[in-house]
Amino acid sequence: MASDISKLRNIGIIAHIDAGKTTVTERMLYLSGAKHRVGRVDHGTTDTDDDPEEQERGITIFSACVKFNWGDFNINLLDTPGHVDFTAEVERCLRVLDGAVTVFSAREGVEAQSETVWRQADRYNVPRIVFINKMDREGANFEAVFNDIAPRLGGKPVAVELPVGEGPAHVDNPFRGVIDLVEMKFLQFDPETDGKEIKETDLPEELLDEAQLWREQMLEAVYELSEEAMTLAMDEKEVPNEMIIAALRDGCLTQKIQPVLCGSALHGIGVQPLMTAVGNYLPSPLDRPPVEGFDPKKPDKTRSRKPDPKEPFCGLVFKILPAKTGDNYWIRIYSGQIKQNSRVQCPNREKKENIAQLWQIHASKKDRDGQIETLAAGDICCVIGPRFAITGDTICDTKDAIELPSIKFAETVISMAIEPENTGDRKKLEETLEMLRRQDPTFRAVENEEIGQTIISGMGELHLEVIQHRLTRDFGLNVKFYKPRVNYRETIGGSADVVGQCNRQQGATQMFARLSVKVSPLEDSSAPVLVFDRIPPETVITNALRTAAIEELRERAEGGGMIAGFPLSGVKLEVYDAEMHEEGSDEIAFRIAAGDAFDRALTEAGPVLLEPVMKVEVTTPEDFMGEIVSDLHQRRATVAGNESRGAMTVITAHAPLKEMFGYESAVRSLSQGRAGSSMEPLNYQPAPKEDADSFQF
Template sequence: MSTSIDQIRNIGIIAHIDAGKTTTTERILYYAKFLHRPGGVDEGTTATDFDEEEAKRGITIYSAAITCKWNGHTINIIDTPGHVDFTAEVERSLRVLDGAVVVFSAMEGVEAQSETVWRQADKYNVPRICFINKMDRIGASFERTFEEIQKRLRGNPVALQIPIGEGTTSTGDSFSGVIDLIKMQALFYDQESMGDQFEVQEIPEAYLEKAQEWRAKLLESVAELDEAVLEQYYETEDIAEDVIVRLLREATLKGDLQPTFCGSSLNYIGVQPVLDGVTSFLPSPLDRPPVEGINPQPKKRGGEAGGHETRGPSVDEPMCGLVFKIQADKHGDLCFMRVYSGQLKSGSRLLNPRTGKKELVSQLWRVQAGAREKVETDSIDAGDIIGVIGPKEAVTGDTLCEIQHPILLETISFPETVISMAVEPESSADRKKLEDTLQKLSRQDPTFKAVANEETGQTIVSGMGELHLEVLRNRMQKEFNLSVRVHKPRVSYRETVTAAVEKEVEFNRPSANGNMYFKVKLRLEPFKGDKPISIKSQLKPNELNPELEKELMETLRLGVDGGGQVGFPLMNVQFVVLDAQSREGETSDVAVEAATSEALHGCIMDAKIQLLEPIMKMEVVTPDEFRGNIQADLSSRNANVLNSEWRGDLCVMEVEAPLSQLFGYSTQIRSLSQGRASFSMEPLKYAAAPQSVLKEMIG
């Protein structure tokens, strides 16, 4: 029997690297009786870090889906990576999830990637609860982390728990349990049962006053959500428990508040209340608005495609779903899919509106991290997440829907790649194998791109960072038995123009079938919009035959993919069609294409090109004694220290630096700080590169 939709929770565990996401997921699976014994990240024995590369490095690389039961609810969990190189895994997971648990380290507080995942959750309007983890570590501070969520993330956390003690001390004030501020009771977890058993006691007298202060804050936050409750609170100075939970849920679903818990996943303290929080405060698919899309096909009685469509989370609606991940498999690629409406059945044929082709769904699998279970009923209802085998051409972000009721959902957008390197097979016999392998990897990973450079004969692969490309190289070796040679990573530069330039081209050539003629005038100008390149026409209606105009715009669109003068993709530019002239009987698609291509490349070659380079946003954390050396090194790398603040006895610097200067930085910072400093970085923007770089490239 399938779970009713209101009892389903689709959640992600998101955080900065090393905040404890995977350990928290492992404890959740243990308490939900999915695991007989929890594994450990350091031992490489966790359920969700099942890949050999993850176990070896002790980090999450691939988002892992897993399903468990808690208090009559089915919880589909996706454990996501924290490393910036794999931020696309977070992006695609949040696109299809209904809620999230954001994990913070009480020792480090809000970190760089914490801000990134919070912004990603904001982008998709994902309600969330917070878990302040690692309360047992030296230097842990619940209040400091709580305030950072308010200030740095502009969140509105509401504490439902506070810790009993903090860190590990010799004075007896070590972290030992949590205080439930709704029920006003203390929870102490049994270490022998690995936290599965816990005792409910009265709040220790030493913490009673503090607990009352925090409960007052909780009640004030809740009372402000409802006028009737506010009046009652002024009269009685209390609010009933069921009213607190109801109002917190309503505010969480709207994104107004984030219920906040605390504990230590490693030491088995405080994880079950987070599970309770998932079922009590985070949304079911029914609590989310209907998914929106467009009808990709013209209406039967005439009219254009593009009409607005919605699908509610009901089995009575036409089926539609979104493919958010593709995983290689010996028996065929496994597509991870969120079913938004209707019922997905094995053996059914669905439409892929992007390609206009039909895809077969041959099998449905319930994915459990590295394992999988066949779906016994051979059907999945709206609101669920499932693994599908069968689709051949679907890629990440594709919609699959009923053929009779087409809908195209919004796809998933991913950040631009920032680093490239050349790869070549060990032997020339493996060239075709390399091409096929890169094609498969590109289909599975939307932030990995492979392009053959026709001029140099090299194959250039691009990704999100050195670690990202290193992991993919290892995958080629292990999964595809393909050895490759790599050359030094290159930065993915972009080109733009600094001033407008116009070009008029008249194509007038005799041919065997008569004269060919077309005249076009283009302008290339600086432009900043939502997309890197904008193409628009200033032609008057009916000035040009619609078919010829379509060919002109298509030639422009394909032509800009060739890049700028140096060969890098164009960015922040606009091509404008100023004028076009044709002649009856002489203008053909060939003439339009030839004139347009010549005008486009003429604009590019005549323009004053500016090279853009990727700038990284960095957070550098160092003990004070090494700060001077690290700042001097950053300065030598053309980095700009924007701000610095203190986090305990550590100095945290906010830095912007060009990626081209950061290769090998992880080794250098360890050397400068005796291994005690750390850093994290993420792509921020593209900015003008030094003129010397452009001169060197042009020669």
Template sequence: MALDVFTDLNKVRNIGIMAHIDAGKTTTTERILFYTGINHKIGETHDGASTMDWMAQEQERGITITSAATTCFWKDNQINIIDTPGHVDFTVEVERSLRVLDGAVAVFDGKEGVEPQSETVWRQADKYDVPRICFVNKMDKMGADFYFTVQTIIDRLGARPLVVQLPIGAESDFLGVVDLLEMKAYVWPGDAKGDVTMGSSYEVQDIPADLVEKAEQYRAELVEAVAEASEELMEKYLEEGELTIPEIKAGIRQLVISGEAFPVLCGSAFKNRGVQPMLDAVIEYLPSPLDVPDVVGSNPSNEEEKLTRKASAEEPFAALAFKVAAHPFYGQLTYTRVYSGTAAQGQQVLNSTKGKKERIGKLFQMHSNKENPVEEITAGHIYAAIGLKDTTTGDTLCDPAHPIVLESMTFPDPVIFVAIEPKTKGDQEKMSTAIQKLSAEDPTFTVSLNEETGQTEIGGMGELHLDIIVDRMKREFKVEANVGKPQ
């Protein structure tokens, strides 16, 4: 089964889950992992047990700080998911994830609609032309309003939503969704607390009588919007006034991949309702590595010369290191998105950004913070490697015989600084190791010497960002330090 996925890139989706803090992004990811069979027990964020939030600080604070990458399977397709943080201090994580994704699921809070950080993340996704589907979550929450949320997607994001589902009920009476393509109701049985089967089974029923008229109206609008995707669809629609389900799906897919429109689905991840149809939509509408434009780079010896690489194992190897993370046993894990070609354990590759040769140590496919070893890495997938000593975020790794430098990522400058002093001489050494490792992981974390005071200053994207860094120095590197007030 897995081998098929390596050769058939049509069956691969590299996606991010993006949202405002507290829209339920991590819970949604946890549910995806549960339904795709990776997690047998669902990790609840408010229990501090969630799989994707694996750093101690994340589990205590119940927020996602670093993007964990994880791989799962749904109906013979492989989905590589990057969970991105919703907190504004961790913009760098979102920025670097979006750079290596082919598509994303934007999660919205069904009561709040589009919030400020949803806008920030949406604009970042626009910058990298990432196709998206929208999941209106928390439909079980007091005051949840699907139609209001859809309107905020239009008003605040200036985006064109394609409503493909309607909610059945809301708040504590939220039972399921109406599928506007099949014109059927999907109802998750069970009491308000969620049912025994954790929502893994749903019933297909007729649309409730009070929703039939609304469903027909929304379906007509959907078909009309889809007809505009191509001339053929428009001709057929004008002649027959209707399109078949496969035609509607193909039209939606076309509009999504071109970035013209965004399907909107709804559910309650916490109450286990609506997650499986959302996974179906990821497969149906989001692009595979073959659907996105070939990656562009330049020749390291002549920057003017543009080079491209197709998403194919036959092409020369090219990959982008999009995240470096300190690992308790292996020293350093380098997360890479492979755009073309293949590379094996022990192979020598060129870091064309720095002009240095690197040897790949072990290779893994990641499941949150567990590593599954693999012998070889291939185009279209996301992996972690160890043994890359000089590679930092944004560097290109490639075949030494066919050098290419891929476009890197742009990171904002720090906005807040604090003075930091080690308590003892022993702490001094530990602190310099910690700073070196943590700044390799996070390009928005900087260190400088304040010439006037002679103190070491660390800079970051906000107070929470620097709190977490100081906390990690203590926990992971055992550094005791005095920290000044933010400047």
């Protein structure tokens, strides 16, 4: 536990895949003295990518937490995935972090997933700094990446460092260090010590003019942030470096700016100044506003908790790792203290939970030397003992409860049918899938008893492929896997005004109910179904019957559409009139009438099948652009634009997910292995008529 909460930093590393997040994390661990040897992603020796699947693929799949000290600062760092299929890992980490380091590749710049993680950080109001990595790579261009941040991300970058040279050793002006624009010093990092030793010198004459130009831009931002600095500048007095750092910190904390640094994490260049910048510019828990929640017994009553050990305890479960010795619950502590062998409340489940053990986390495991007695506000830890809480749930003081906002995750876009090879594996498969559901909030598994198969759903091909490997390799299950399919949705093409009725003879009683319902499409076809009670107050109908009808419409909407029972979205239902008889009109009759109105409304409004559409970015040498665009057109894609980035061309397209299975391999084949692609969900659009016709009405 940090003795001084003002020196604690809870940060995340976020970026597009292959920007170098895990390498940055490894260098931080090494240069801070938390480990004695630098791990390499390509060698499978990094601390944070410790899962066999991650080591095999060379990518981060699961978020990992490491703790280290840098100077006076105690840093909890979460390394997150860059692949869009595992965006839930980024979502849950940003929900509990105070600040973030956004990493961009100096060659590829701002990419598709860069935009996604930036928007996620915006949504959670997470202050961030920027690290432009891979300055030693062919085609590196600091200024191009810097200039992309504002128009593409809506950011306000302020350079506090400048690279000296760009590219590998064989180019005319290779990358060989950084200029600290605050101190106006040239920093060179000794390759013999993997960047541990830094040589600091005054700026050579040939670097002075450009450095002065960038420093003036930095100072212009400082003047806007600090009246005191502006006054000194108007009086033609020097602005102290401490005042510059303080102004930049204020600007970063209020998200008016993002300080920008640069380097090469692979060679240890610029990583130590980056860690110093984490301490200087990113917030401690004290710099963040109190968390807001509500009283579980009075949901309309808001409550808040300050990051103070003396406040009542409250924390948020943001990740669960199943384990034989007891599930590992990753907790962000927002207020108060948590102790071993204590009891807490989980208001989401209306249950009491045991806190048997507290552990510090290292990578994705408990730190072997990290069992602790007590932790206080601001920290992140692993808890063993709870049984009922799930990801996004609050745990809090049993005598002073608060429920914090949960974590929202994206809907799945792809499914696959699976079944055990033999009946003996069925129970084990069910237990394993339940465990994976607890671990991964974007994974779904639903058993279809009619066909004897289980339908698993996820965020993309890679997501399901990882699940497939875990079932067979990690858990030793013999399972049949069927071809993946996209997750469609259903909506309506127009409006309709219908009357639903119940006229049934039940014994000696004539059941009766009549409902008038309007149905219309919402502007956003992916929005949840809305059901409104517009029945005039003077209408002769009891509240119980009115409630029964509305509940039935909502339940029918949750049950799916008319084409093939896919989830219904983008529909508004309004009940505007009702009729009852003194005898024979009960809740069952009104539920029947509501069901009749629902079926009539969707049929008359015209059911429409919606397919998920992806935003696709392809980065390719210009020589292969024609073949790639032609292939995209054959996949029913719409090319939204293209732009040059150095020697490469970036093509942006919108394509149906159904047509994009296996695209990563296809685009490499078309470009002799020189092009790469990324995808993220964009929206839902009407599917071709033949697709809708292939399902039975």
